[in-house]
Amino acid sequence: MTVDDGAAAVDRVLRGDVAAFAVIVERWQDPLVALAYRFCHDRSRAEDMAQEAFVRAFRALGQWRREAAFSTWLFALATNVYRAELRRRRAPLVSLDDVADPADSLDVAGEHEDSDRRAAVRRALHALPARYRDALVLFYFHEMDVERAAASLGVPVGTVKSHLARGRELLRRKLVATLGERDTRLEEARSDA
Amino acid sequence: MTPEEIDRALASDTVRVRASPRFAAAVMARVRREAKAPPPLAFPWTRAAPGIAAGVLTLVLAVSAVVSTPGADAAARPPQAVARAVEITARVGDAFSALDARWATIWVAVAALTLVPILAPLLLVKPVRDLRPVRGS
Numbered sequence: 465m466t467v468d469d470g471a472a473a474v475d476r477v478l479r480g481d482v483a484a485f486a487v488i489v490e491r492w493q494d495p496l497v498a499l500a501y502r503f504c505h506d507r508s509r510a511e512d513m514a515q516e517a518f519v520r521a522f523r524a525l526g527q528w529r530r531e532a533a534f535s536t537w538l539f540a541l542a543t544n545v546y547r548a549e550l551r552r553r554r555a556p557l558v559s560l561d562d563v564a565d566p567a568d569s570l571d572v573a574g575e576h577e578d579s580d581r582r583a584a585v586r587r588a589l590h591a592l593p594a595r596y597r598d599a600l601v602l603f604y605f606h607e608m609d610v611e612r613a614a615a616s617l618g619v620p621v622g623t624v625k626s627h628l629a630r631g632r633e634l635l636r637r638k639l640v641a642t643l644g645e646r647d648t649r650l651e652e653a654r655s656d657a
Numbered sequence: 658m659t660p661e662e663i664d665r666a667l668a669s670d671t672v673r674v675r676a677s678p679r680f681a682a683a684v685m686a687r688v689r690r691e692a693k694a695p696p697p698l699a700f701p702w703t704r705a706a707p708g709i710a711a712g713v714l715t716l717v718l719a720v721s722a723v724v725s726t727p728g729a730d731a732a733a734r735p736p737q738a739v740a741r742a743v744e745i746t747a748r749v750g751d752a753f754s755a756l757d758a759r760w761a762t763i764w765v766a767v768a769a770l771t772l773v774p775i776l777a778p779l780l781l782v783k784p785v786r787d788l789r790p791v792r793g794s
Contacts, residue, residue: 482692489684493676501674511680518684519691585666604667635663 470534474525485522492535493518496542502601503546505586513549517542532615539616547598581643588638596631599624 470491476484496517500510521541528537589600602613603624614624723738 482689483685485688486681486685489681489688493680493684494674497676497680498674507674510674511677514676515680515684515687519687522688522691582666582669585663589667600667608664608668632660632663636660639663 471530474528474534477522477525488521488538489518492538496538499539499542499605500546502605503550505590513546514542516549517545520545536612536615539612540618543598543602543616544618547594550594584643585635585639588635588642591638592631592634596627596634599627600631600635603628 470488473484473487477488493514496514497510500513500517501507504510504513517538521538524541528534589597592600598617599613602616603610606612606616610621610624610628614621617624
């Protein structure tokens, strides 16, 4: 769907053709569910959040100023919905200090080392303060495009850059502590075997 | 762990989550319900305007009355305004006490009548029955 296609569907909806909104839903359902999943890591909840975002978009369709692409407006709206939802019904998050050491549940052969490492990074990411977490989530969701992440968050590019730098530093410190210990224990286990 | 490794780990978080097949239908069902729902009631600015204007006017007049108290210096203004309010209240009280018993009875009856529009609807409302299904047999 091009920007014009989006505008055409929006125009039809605004003229009263509710069924035309299905075009928008079909086009953007996967990205919006995927973005929601990045925030909550729960497939069922991600669909609920995405559905809420679509309904809000339907209500607010007339407020889309066509200076920006429809996708930019839609992602910004969805991001606001997701962040509000996380604040309202916060999932039980663990403190950065309580991030589990992956070595505890890792088999000694280290077959799942990479996936555990990614899981540890994800857990640490979601234990960050919201402003750093949101910047990182949007930055990587938008394939490392700072400007798109800033547009989705509705903040200046400079703010996103500083939040990214600070967030990465917090992540790095914590992961060095947790994964560093784990790697040492893995080496010890391997040498014992 | 280096920043590059963190970048790789976060960028590789590419669990391809897709909407379920029934997602679009569920969204559209909700959107159709939204479309059918009556629009939210707008605040009745037209009707409220006279009341708001009267309130603002009263406030302005009250403030100007306090500020323009003749012969009062700045420090004495608030006590004088309070004294004036007390005086007015006392005069109203005197006026009521001067009424004879017949007028007093009429005023009490009028006050009692004001309860009618409040109590009458309550008497007309039937208690809602518990419509929950009975569980078990």
